[in-house]
Amino acid sequence: DVKVTQSSRYLVKRTGEKVFLECVQDMDHENMFWYRQDPGLGLRLIYFSYDVKMKEKGDIPEGYSVSREKKERFSLILESASTNQTSMYLCASSFSAQGWDNEQFFGPGTRLTVL
């Protein structure tokens, strides 16, 4: 079974702190994604990566950065956390489909609260 793990289920941080969310997948997937999930807004893509050291902005990248130094690991960084970044963060991974359909496999999520 594909497994996507996220470093924390719950996280509480202070405004202005630097926050790291870690995601690891064990299926040798090329693609990795970070989403934010908010009630009434669905899943919104923050950043994604299609290869080591490669990244592309999603729909809401402002206030976030990412790092992918190894194929299996994709980190989301909040340089200076703000209260409007309180949310559920979901990581996902998939094979590179080259134009074909492919399933995204999701981790269980990290619920981040910024006080």
Place this chain on the structure above:
Amino acid sequence: GENVEQHPSTLSVQEGDSAVIKCTYSDSASNYFPWYKQELGKGPQLIIDIRSNVGEKKDQRIAVTLNKTAKHFSLHITETQPEDSAVYFCAARRLDFGNEKLTFGTGTRLTIIP
């Protein structure tokens, strides 16, 4: 870019009845439409998908229909059971080389009443 609208946001049905969730998309070039189910405390999981060269697809109690002309697609769950209670997301994507991005709808919270 693509925009996906999903309705209703919440849906309650009696156990054994059918449930229907509807989505519309804006990009006529989108040609792949998956549905994900998110159970409490878990990440979303793919339950069924359809490509634009197919009008309908079934998998046991779940079916998806696609109307390309109207740019809408729907999820149908028949003979609902308590384990169907979850949040459901539709999504759309262009199956182009190099495009791996899914655009998700806003989600439907389905509650099955015993």
